[in-house]
Amino acid sequence: MKRQRLWFFSVLLALSFGGCTAVRPDYAARVATGTTAHDLCSETFVSGQAPDTIFAETIASRPGLDLVAPLIRYKVDRSQREVSASLAGAFTSRAVYRGTWGCTIIDDDDAASLESPQLLPPIPRVSLPLALDTSSTLSRALDDEFAEEPSTAPRRTKAVVVLYKGSLIAERYAPGYGPDTPILGFSISKSVTNALVGVLVREGKLSVDTPVQLDNGSNEAIPLSDFMRMTSGLDIDETGSGFDPSNRVMYVQTRDMAAAARRARVIAAPGQRWAYSSASVHLVARMVRDAVGGDAVDVQRFAHDALFAPLGMRHATMEMDATGTPIGAHYMLASARDWGRFGELYLNDGVTPNGQRILPEDWVRWSTTPTLATNYGAGWWTNRHSGTGDGHPDGMPLMPDAPADTFYALGNLGQYIIVVPSKQLVIVRLGNAQTPHFDIDGADRLVKQVIGALPGPSS
Known part of the structure; x- marks a missing residue:
């Protein structure tokens, strides 16, 4: 064969x-x-x-x-x-x-034209509050998450972090990984791009209604929100086949990914058709870059000062294409604890641990409201469908054992930042899984087991 x-x-x-x-x-x-x-x-x-x-x-x-x-x-x-x-x-x-x-x-x-990185102030080390739970129930949940079953595809869990009411109650790492290891987020990077837009919306420098100008001869301008929700109607779908337009933008037309996406032809009216597309988020990232100054130094400084530093994300790396536009759909790295801090921002409605609001009020609700007949919001997946639109629901399978208010960032090979507001819970799972649907069954089981281990009436 x-x-x-x-x-x-x-x-x-x-x-x-x-x-x-x-x-x-x-x-x-x-x-x-x-x-x-x-x-x-x-x-x-x-x-x-x-x-x-x-x-x-x-x-x-x-x-x-x-x-x-x-x-x-x-x-x-x-x-x-x-x-x-x-x-x-x-x-x-x-x-x-x-x-x-x-x-x-x-x-x-x-090679000769790339800007040189400029050092930014180091982010102070701020320890997460610790309330480590040594109960056998929670320990078994971690055991199960790192276990491999010979009869199934590998899961290869590398890191798990559990935050409850803002405190770190459990974590575990595979050999070669630890609390300070930056781990590639793949598409959980899209949720970070959502946050960068949110900061700019709160500052009045950008709006979800801002028109994105195209370069495809159509003379159309599509609202930024349609790219965030993947309803632009452009021919930039992502199938993972290697031939699809979205992957072509990321790996063939690599120098200026946003420019390549702008040239895509229109195949549907904006807001009427949903299709998963990393190329959509490249255009969103370009809007962020341009809104903060227009070059690599500006956008790196903005992400550092406006997001990573307020959250204490000391190990975050935001990679870019050759034009200085963040590859905001795919290539951000951070430690498991950093990803947990990021999840806490959305658990707390856009407010940092020290009480600073960095996302607009209602931003989290808007970002986690399902789009059309899918369970995708804007940079975040939800554990419910909207119930609107024609045909069968599209997107990811639901997690039957997780609460309905659960929402999550999801990356290839099973990267998860799972937020459960009703339980005041954030769970980070990172790894190299080959199981179906990015190991969502394993994520569902982990949520169920962690909730079952929570103390007192909150469980």
Whole structure:
């Protein structure tokens, strides 16, 4: 079977080299090499993980990429602080590590023009209140979360943090990970982009009704909210196939992702059609960058001063494309405790632990109100559907054992920030799962077990 897969892909490569543009397998090839180069760069130089382990756990075993993994060759150059990856010796992608700004995919023309990172003031260490629970019930919940079942796909849990009423009541880490390890958030980065927009809305510098100008010849301008809710109507859907428009924006048209998304054709009226799309959030991130000054230094300083520092997120890294636009859909890293602090911001309606409001009143409600017939809000998933719209509900499966008011940030391979307002609870789960629907069954079980372990009448 594997030989057949390799033969099939070799035929596709031949079609590409032969000039066939109907299939465009070079898009899928670039997605494979771009994903490999960027992910390995981030997790090697920012997270401090072993590249061979990361490749095996997150690339070679990921559905779709597993088909071409035997053809992928990668090189980690620690002296130059970069990672390159190719497919059958072609379609090379290159990602460079830029210190506090993380990694960026570049081509040779970008290398000389990239801005140099500027150091920002260190964020003071503010300890989380501790109320560690050593009960056997909670310990079993963590045991189950880190356990592997031979009969199922691997879950590879790397970190779990549980915050109850603002206090850290439980945490556990896999070998090689700890409280200070920055971990790639994948699409939980979208929730951070939502927060950056929220700060700007509160400051009066941006509105969810702000029109986003397109560059596709349509002369249309679509409200920012439609990109946040993934209802823009543009042809930028994400399927994970390697051929889809959203992945093409992220790994083929890498230099200026927002500009590539602006050129997408209109296929539906704004607000009428929902389709998951990371490319939508690249446009949102560009709006953030432009609203705070327009370059990499400005946007990094803004995220540091307006969000990371007030929350005490000392290990947050926000990666960018070559234009200085955050890759706000996918490439933010932070420690499990940092992700927990971020979840607390939304549990507390946009107010920091010291009482500072940084998100507008009602922002959390708006962000966690389901869109059309889905259970997706704006950068956050909900544990309920809106009940509106035609056809069957779309989005993620619900968690039957979690309260209906639960909402969560979700990233590829099972990254979760789960917020349960009725229980004053935030649960962070990070890992490299290959189980269905990003291991949502495991997340549901973890929520149920943690709630069952809570003390007193609050449980």
